[in-house]
Amino acid sequence: MQRVAPVDDPLGQAGPWQVSGVSVANVQRGCRLGGRGCRRGGVNVPASAPRAAGNVRTRAQGDQAGAWDQLCTDTITRVTIIPDTKDWTWVLQRPCPECGFDTQAFPREQIPRMLLDNAGLWRELLAGPGDPRRRPQPDVWSPLEYACHVRDSCRIYSGRLALMLTQDNPAYPNWDQDATAVSDRYGEQDPEAVSDELVDAAHRLADGFAAVTGDQWQRTGNRSDGAHFTVESFGRYFIHDPVHHLYDVTGRSST
Numbered sequence: 001m002q003r004v005a006p007v008d009d010p011l012g013q014a015g016p017w018q019v020s021g022v023s024v025a026n027v028q029r030g031c032r033l034g035g036r037g038c039r040r041g042g043v044n045v046p047a048s049a050p051r052a053a054g055n056v057r058t059r060a061q062g063d064q065a066g067a068w069d070q071l072c073t074d075t076i077t078r079v080t081i082i083p084d085t086k087d088w089t090w091v092l093q094r095p096c097p098e099c100g101f102d103t104q105a106f107p108r109e110q111i112p113r114m115l116l117d118n119a120g121l122w123r124e125l126l127a128g129p130g131d132p133r134r135r136p137q138p139d140v141w142s143p144l145e146y147a148c149h150v151r152d153s154c155r156i157y158s159g160r161l162a163l164m165l166t167q168d169n170p171a172y173p174n175w176d177q178d179a180t181a182v183s184d185r186y187g188e189q190d191p192e193a194v195s196d197e198l199v200d201a202a203h204r205l206a207d208g209f210a211a212v213t214g215d216q217w218q219r220t221g222n223r224s225d226g227a228h229f230t231v232e233s234f235g236r237y238f239i240h241d242p243v244h245h246l247y248d249v250t251g252r253s254s255t
């Protein structure tokens with residue numbers, strides 16, 4: 001089995017490790033939104049996690065499926081995800097090759113409706129069937145974790161939108177979305193509550209965009225990495241995020 005080096009191990013304690021033959025360090029899978037987006041791929045393994053293949057029971061070695069599932073569950077809840085530094089502002093220039101979404105293919109006034117429609121799909125997704133807490137792979141977020149991220153993105157972007165509309169060319173406060181996912185224990189939140197919160201946050205942001213008129217679309221703001229947005233490009237950039245994450249979870253593109 002392949003062994004890989006840990007990607008972020010400040011304590012120098014986490015060795016290469018695997019779960020049932022699946023390498024979980026330095027894997028680039030699942031969500032690939034960067035910058036604002038997220039790479040739910042590279043993972044850091046705490047010292048308490050299995051260290052090496054020899055310490056990990058595998059299905060091939062005859063484990064009961066339930067025991068394997070429990071091992072994965074126990075381990076997954078302890079996995080942390082490294083911050084992502086990828087810049088996804090290119091989605092403002094060309095359609096996303098993964099989810100198929102084209103940020104320039106609709107009137108800007110459509111953003112609120114698109115956001116609410118997307119939120120409705122997340123509600124359906126979290127209601128089942130299937131366990132929204134379950135990760136499809138150790139290094140890929142569960143539907144619940146993605147939904148938490150979408151909820152929090154809506155909240156953050158509501159704040160940024162308000163900032164752009166009330167201040168001249170503001171800098172957005174930093175938001176480490178990957179650190180938030182860990183510190184807020186996305187994977188342990190209640191799916192029903194998250195569903196309600198996501199829809200509420202989407203409504204608030206949709207209301208914010210719906211209230212934008214005339215020259216307000218050209219007001220500006222800046223991300224800490226230097227990315228510069230107008231309210232319009234900010235809205236077009238944002239709406240790709242929940243659409244792409246729905247694709248991450250369902251595999252269904254928007255085209």
Ligand SMILES: [Zn+2]
Pocket residue numbers: 096097098099100101240243244
């Ligand atoms: Zn996409």
